[in-house]
Amino acid sequence: MTNSRGRVDRLSRLVAAMGAVVLSLGVAGCGNSEKQVTAGLIIKQETNPFFVTMRQVAQKTASDQNVKLLTAAGKSDVDNQSQVTALEDMTKRGAKGILITPADSTAIVPAIEKARQAGVTVIALDTPTNPQSAVDALFATDNAKAGELIGRYAKARAADKRITPKIAMLDLAPGITSGQLRHDGFLQGFGIAQGDPAIVGSVNTEGDQAKAEAGMAQLLKAHPDVNVVYSINEPAAFGARAALKAAGKGNDDVILVSVDGGCKAIKEGIRSGEIDATAQQYPENMARKGVEALAIAERGGSKPTGYLDTGVELIAGTSVFGVESKDEAFGVRNCWGK
Amino acid sequence: MASTSMAEAEPQRKARLVYPKLGIPFVLLVLCFAAWGSAANLTDVLVSVFRSIFSMSNFQSALVQFAYYGAYFSLAIPAALINRRFGYKTGVLTGLGLAAVGGLLFIPASKALVFGFFLLALFVLAAGLSILETSANPFVIAMGPEGSATQRLNLAQSFNPVGANIGVLLGAVLILPHITSEAAKTIMSPDELRTSQESDLSLVLGPYVGIASVLLLIWLLILFRKMATPAEQSQEEEGVNSGALGRLWRNRHYRYGVAAQFFNVAAQVCTWTFTIQYAQDVVGIPREHSGWYLQASLILFLVARFVMTYLLGIFRATKLLFLMGALGVALCIIAMLAENRLGLYAVVAISLSLSLMFPTIYGVALQGMGQDTKFGAAGLVMAILGGALLPLVHGKVMDQVGAALAYAVPGVCLALVTCYALFDLLTNREGGELVSDGAHH
Numbered sequence: 001m002t003n004s005r006g007r008v009d010r011l012s013r014l015v016a017a018m019g020a021v022v023l024s025l026g027v028a029g030c031g032n033s034e035k036q037v038t039a040g041l042i043i044k045q046e047t048n049p050f051f052v053t054m055r056q057v058a059q060k061t062a063s064d065q066n067v068k069l070l071t072a073a074g075k076s077d078v079d080n081q082s083q084v085t086a087l088e089d090m091t092k093r094g095a096k097g098i099l100i101t102p103a104d105s106t107a108i109v110p111a112i113e114k115a116r117q118a119g120v121t122v123i124a125l126d127t128p129t130n131p132q133s134a135v136d137a138l139f140a141t142d143n144a145k146a147g148e149l150i151g152r153y154a155k156a157r158a159a160d161k162r163i164t165p166k167i168a169m170l171d172l173a174p175g176i177t178s179g180q181l182r183h184d185g186f187l188q189g190f191g192i193a194q195g196d197p198a199i200v201g202s203v204n205t206e207g208d209q210a211k212a213e214a215g216m217a218q219l220l221k222a223h224p225d226v227n228v229v230y231s232i233n234e235p236a237a238f239g240a241r242a243a244l245k246a247a248g249k250g251n252d253d254v255i256l257v258s259v260d261g262g263c264k265a266i267k268e269g270i271r272s273g274e275i276d277a278t279a280q281q282y283p284e285n286m287a288r289k290g291v292e293a294l295a296i297a298e299r300g301g302s303k304p305t306g307y308l309d310t311g312v313e314l315i316a317g318t319s320v321f322g323v324e325s326k327d328e329a330f331g332v333r334n335c336w337g338k
Numbered sequence: 339m340a341s342t343s344m345a346e347a348e349p350q351r352k353a354r355l356v357y358p359k360l361g362i363p364f365v366l367l368v369l370c371f372a373a374w375g376s377a378a379n380l381t382d383v384l385v386s387v388f389r390s391i392f393s394m395s396n397f398q399s400a401l402v403q404f405a406y407y408g409a410y411f412s413l414a415i416p417a418a419l420i421n422r423r424f425g426y427k428t429g430v431l432t433g434l435g436l437a438a439v440g441g442l443l444f445i446p447a448s449k450a451l452v453f454g455f456f457l458l459a460l461f462v463l464a465a466g467l468s469i470l471e472t473s474a475n476p477f478v479i480a481m482g483p484e485g486s487a488t489q490r491l492n493l494a495q496s497f498n499p500v501g502a503n504i505g506v507l508l509g510a511v512l513i514l515p516h517i518t519s520e521a522a523k524t525i526m527s528p529d530e531l532r533t534s535q536e537s538d539l540s541l542v543l544g545p546y547v548g549i550a551s552v553l554l555l556i557w558l559l560i561l562f563r564k565m566a567t568p569a570e571q572s573q574e575e576e577g578v579n580s581g582a583l584g585r586l587w588r589n590r591h592y593r594y595g596v597a598a599q600f601f602n603v604a605a606q607v608c609t610w611t612f613t614i615q616y617a618q619d620v621v622g623i624p625r626e627h628s629g630w631y632l633q634a635s636l637i638l639f640l641v642a643r644f645v646m647t648y649l650l651g652i653f654r655a656t657k658l659l660f661l662m663g664a665l666g667v668a669l670c671i672i673a674m675l676a677e678n679r680l681g682l683y684a685v686v687a688i689s690l691s692l693s694l695m696f697p698t699i700y701g702v703a704l705q706g707m708g709q710d711t712k713f714g715a716a717g718l719v720m721a722i723l724g725g726a727l728l729p730l731v732h733g734k735v736m737d738q739v740g741a742a743l744a745y746a747v748p749g750v751c752l753a754l755v756t757c758y759a760l761f762d763l764l765t766n767r768e769g770g771e772l773v774s775d776g777a778h779h
Contacts, residue, residue, distance in 0.1 A: 263622050271677065282521040289525075311524035329619035329741060334521045338622075 037298040039291060040070040040090035040098040044077050049262060049337025050283050051101065054125065058099065058287035065295045070095055080104040084111040090120075097121040097294030099139075099287070105130040105177075121297050123304055125286040128177060137293070137304035139286045141312050143181035143259075144188075146279035149314040149323075150257035151189020153277045154228050156320040157255050163227050165190075168219045169202035170212050170231040170240055179232055182259055186230045200226060205236045212239030220247045231258040234265035234278060241274045261315060263335035270317045270328050277316040277325065283336055285310040355490055356482040363563055364481055366556050368494050370434065370474050373556075374467040375501025376508065377437070377549055379610070379636065381406050381460065383509025383629060384542065385729075386614040390517055390625075391538045392453050396615065396744075400733035403611055405457040407603075407726035409464035414720055417472035426477035427560070433470025434557040437463050441550025448539040451532070456542075463546075466553075499640045506636055508545040510629025514614075516541050517625060582710045586717065591762065595703020596717050598758035602695040604724030605666065605751035608732040609688045610635060612741065616673065619741040621682050631682060635689040642693035650694065656762040659698045663756030666691030670749030677742045688748065695755060702762055724751075 041058045043051040055071055062069035070093060072086035080103050088111065090098055098120055102108045105127060112122050112134050124135040132138055158165045167190070172179025184194075192198055200223040203215030212231065220226060220243060229244070231237040237258035244254050251273040258265065261280025269275030293304040314323065315331035356364045381402060389399035421429040440463025447455035478494045479487045518534040526534060586592050613632045617623035623631070649658055669691065672684035700718050707714050728747060736744035 267622065267677075282524065284519065284521050285525055288522065309525060311521065313524055327740075330520065332620065332622045333618050333625075334519070335622060 034066055034299060036066050036068055037097075037295060038068045038070065038093070038095045039294045039298065040072070040086070040095040041287070041290075042083050042086045042090070042098065042100040043071075043073045044083075044101050044103045045075065045079070046073040048077075050126075050260075053336035054101070054283040054287045056287075057284040058291050061288045061291040065291060067291060067295050069291070074103050076103075078103050080107045083108055087111045087115050091115045091118050095120060096298045097123070099123050099125050099290040099294065100135075101126045102129050109134040121294060121303055123290050123293060125290055126283065130177075132307075137306055137308065139290050139293075139304075139308045139310055141281040142309045143178045144185035145309075146259045146281065146312045147182035147185025147187075148189035149185075149279045149312065150230070150259065150277055151186035151191075153189075153314055153316060153320060153323050153325065154186075154230070154255050154257045155190045156323045157276060157318075158228055160320055161255070165198045165228045166223060166225050167199045167228045167230065168216065168223070168226045168240075169199060170205050170215060170229065170236045171202055172232040173204045173206050182232060183230075186257075205232060205239065207233045207236055209235040209239040209242075212236035213243045214239075216240040216243035217246065220244070227254050229254055229256045231256065234258050234260045234262055234269065234275070237265065237269060237275050237278070241269075261313075261331060261335055263332070263337040266315060266328060266331035266335045270315060270331055273317055276318070277314060278331075280313050280315050280326075280331060280334065282311045282334065354483055355486050355493075360481050363560065364478070364490075364494075366559055367430070367474050367478055367481075368497050369552070369556055370430070370470055371494050372497040372501030372504065373437075373549060373553055374471055375498040375503075376505035377441075377463060377467055377546075378406070379502040379505035379632075380509050380545055380549075381505075382607075382610045382632060383506060383513060383614065384460075385611050386618070386628070387509070387513055387517060387538075387542060388453065388456070389615070390520065391535055391542075393520075393523075394453070396612075396733035396736040396741075397730060398453070398733075400611065400729040401453075401457055402460060403607055403729040404726045405461045406464040407607065407722055409461045410468045411720055411723045411726060413465045413468035414472065414716070414722075417469040418716070420469060421473050421476065426473045426480065429469055429473025430477060431557060431560060433466045433468070433473055434553050434560070435466065437466025437470060438550045438553040438557060440464070440466055441546045441553065444543050444546040444550075448536070448543045451535055451539065459546075499636070499643075503633065503636050503640070505545075506629060506633045508548075510633055512545055513541045514629045515626035519625070582713045585710055586707075586714050589707075591705065591765070592703050592707065592714055592717075594758050594761060595699055596721050598755050599696070599699045599703070599718050599721035600724035601728075601751040601754045602692070602699055602724070603722050604728030605688075605748040605755065606692050606695075607725035608729050608748040608751065609685065609692065609745075611729050612732060612736065612744065613685050615736070616685050616741045616745070617682055620677050621679055623682070631686055635686045638686060639689040639693050642690045646694035650698070654763075655698050656702055656759045658694060659702070660756055660759035660763060662691040662694055663752050663759055666752035667749050667756060670745045670752060673745040674743050674749070681742060685745065688752075691752065699755070699758065 039062065041055060043055055045051060051073070059069055059071070070090050072082070072090070074080070074082040083100065083103055087098065087100070096119065098115060100108070100112070100122060102124060109129055112129065116122055116136070122135045123137045123139055126140050128138050128140065129135050155165075169183065171183055187194060187196070201219045203219060205212040205215050212235065216229070216239065224247070229240050231240050237256055241256060255276050256274070257277045258275055259279045259281070261278055265275055265278055270278065289308060289310065297303045313330070314325040315328065316325040317328060319325050319327070385399045385402045388394065388402060389396060417429065417433070420432055440459050440461070443459035443462055444456065447459050474494075475491065478491055482490050517538050523531060523534065610632060613635055614628045617628040617631045618625060646658065666688050669684040669688045673681045673688075675681070676684065700715070703718055704711050704714050728751060732744055732747040735747055
């Protein structure tokens with residue numbers, strides 16, 4: 001009897017000890033115990049994978065940091081009114097910090113100033129306000145660096161191929177800061193200045209695939225010897241490649257570089273060789289750092305100020321000597337969208 | 339590595355499962371079967387985790403498998419010698435103790451932040467598990483009457499795939515979702531990078547310290563328990579027949595069988611080691627979800643083993659082996675060319691073709707070996723070396739041509755296994771029952 005009871009006791013101790021191990025592993029995975037604070041995220045729209053990723057990461061970070069996250073989105077990339085309404089609504093609902101990707105950099109400023117006067121900390125994500133000082137801080141990609149990376153790559157690739165560069169510039173639109181910074185960065189990376197004879201032509205694409213295809217076709221008519229193409233973003237790059245194909249030019253005939261790093265471009269562009277290289281930006285860093293900064297500020301820590309570079313990496317299908325780049329696999333692992 | 343016994347149930351008249359007073363020791367040994375399953379398949383997850391934490395190449399991260407399976411290979415003979423000289427209890431205790439020390443070595447390794455230290459910890463862990471496995475199998479057989487030996491071994495071995503699935507689950511739930519993303523690292527300062535590395539390595543630490551704690555507990559419980567078994571003496575007296583090596587070498591079915599087993603284990607370890615990388619690098623599955631595809635592979639493997647056991651009763655073993663080998667090659671080709679979810683599903687489905695290979699090759703290679711069977715079996719088990727070497731090749735190829743095309747490596751391995759099946763089908767040989775005892779993996 002004693003023997004059997006002793007055996008049962010030992011077995012119970014064994015089960016309890018194993019339970020303790022499992023529990024300790026479980027506890028390790030539990031979340032933040034600091035007091036809950038409220039913050040808001042206002043994105044431009046809900047269908048673009050860039051902003052979808054931003055919202056998903058913000059929600060996950062908020063959950064990890066015990067932040068109650070209010071979210072809102074405009075109906076399109078230029079829907080300022082919805083963002084103004086969302087700012088007012090979130091302020092009324094007790095958000096002490098708001099992250100916003102301005103749809104209209106200038107028109108949103110009065111609403112932001114009103115929120116800040118009410119004690120709300122505002123961080124602009126991805127797109128700066130005009131003036132940039134209208135917000136407490138800007139967390140965004142260094143667009144000049146993004147342009148510079150692809151400029152350096154295009155130059156080294158052209159040297160590898162022993163070609164005399166004839167460059168087509170597929171820009172965004174006049175007066176938009178991010179487009180201008182990428183354009184200037186590309187020229188700097190390529191080691192040329194605006195007006196250099198290597199640039200055979202440029203068109204404004206508004207970042208739209210169809211407009212880029214039409215623009216590229218138009219440039220090719222005037223300059224059929226184009227062998228390097230800069231594109232403002234990946235839809236524009238796909239548009240350019242379609243026009244180049246229509247003109248009988250294969251992937252190896254023209255070096256095509258771009259900016260963004262969306263999953264479609266990495267899997268269908270970089271992998272197939274349609275896009276030679278792209279500068280990948282990270283909306284997840286904007287969202288995560290943004291939520292973390294607001295949580296710290298709302299809990300009495302330091303307020304976010306100035307500019308935070310949220311990172312950019314060169315992703316290339318074929319690496320070139322002297323220019324550091326990441327491979328397609330890295331691009332796929334860290335891309336946004338599907 | 340997941341396993342299911344091929345041993346067939348023998349008719350018996352309700353023979354006692356274990357001798358009196360050996361109930362709890364038997365339960366403890368069963369837990370050991372689950373423990374080494376957990377550790378082996380948690381290692382599969384670890385390869386992708388270390389690649390991320392140490393920002394290393396696929397070749398370098400595959401050294402994890404080299405350390406693990408290399409230890410298994412190296413310790414097979416010493417383990418047998420320990421059992422022969424000191425008995426199974428000592429073998430089990432040595433194995434448990436060494437494995438627990440290996441698990442606990444993860445603590446200083448995670449403080450030192452040195453990859454080589456982790457490889458040492460894994461080597462010690464796997465060395466212990468190798469001794470444990472070698473001792474536990476015959477120990478389980480010796481723990482009860484001969485009439486229920488197969489039933490006892492089947493029951494114990496059925497906990498190995500359960501443990502294997504728990505191992506992957508630990509990795510998928512406790513490690514993968516919480517690893518710092520590469521995107522986040524792009525903007526970190528050196529100090530922040532070091533902090534994130536420490537934090538990520540502490541995630542790796544948890545499951546291994548958990549496994550080590552369980553092993554230590556079992557070690558203590560076995561240490562203080564009298565566990566001599568009546569059958570142990572007779573098991574110790576088995577020896578090697580003179581001239582066995584020469585007879586085995588002259589037997590082409592055996593010789594090629596060892597090679598086929600080498601490539602089968604290689605294909606299995608390669609496929610499972612790089613499933614997570616395929617999901618992440620080729621398809622873009624988020625890190626926190628990528629472990630589930632490896633989990634699906636193991637569940638498919640487990641279910642398919644039962645189906646294959648049934649089919650082996652209907653069809654000739656090497657016909658099924660040929661078909662499954664060819665299917666495996668086709669699936670590898672799909673994985674290489676599809677580069678999307680279809681390719682990922684093909685990678686998962688390779689486990690279907692792998693499910694019958696180890697026991698089938700084992701049985702076919704040893705068929706009609708008579709007195710040389712036990713010695714020959716050791717050679718087939720040592721073919722586990724394929725699991726140490728080929729993942730390095732797979733990793734190197736992956737670094738050159740990407741995760742999808744690198745599936746050519748398990749593809750070639752499976753093609754060679756298929757050739758072995760074809761060789762057996764086209765060759766006349768004297769019959770005899772397929773050997774199944776001990777054909778677990």
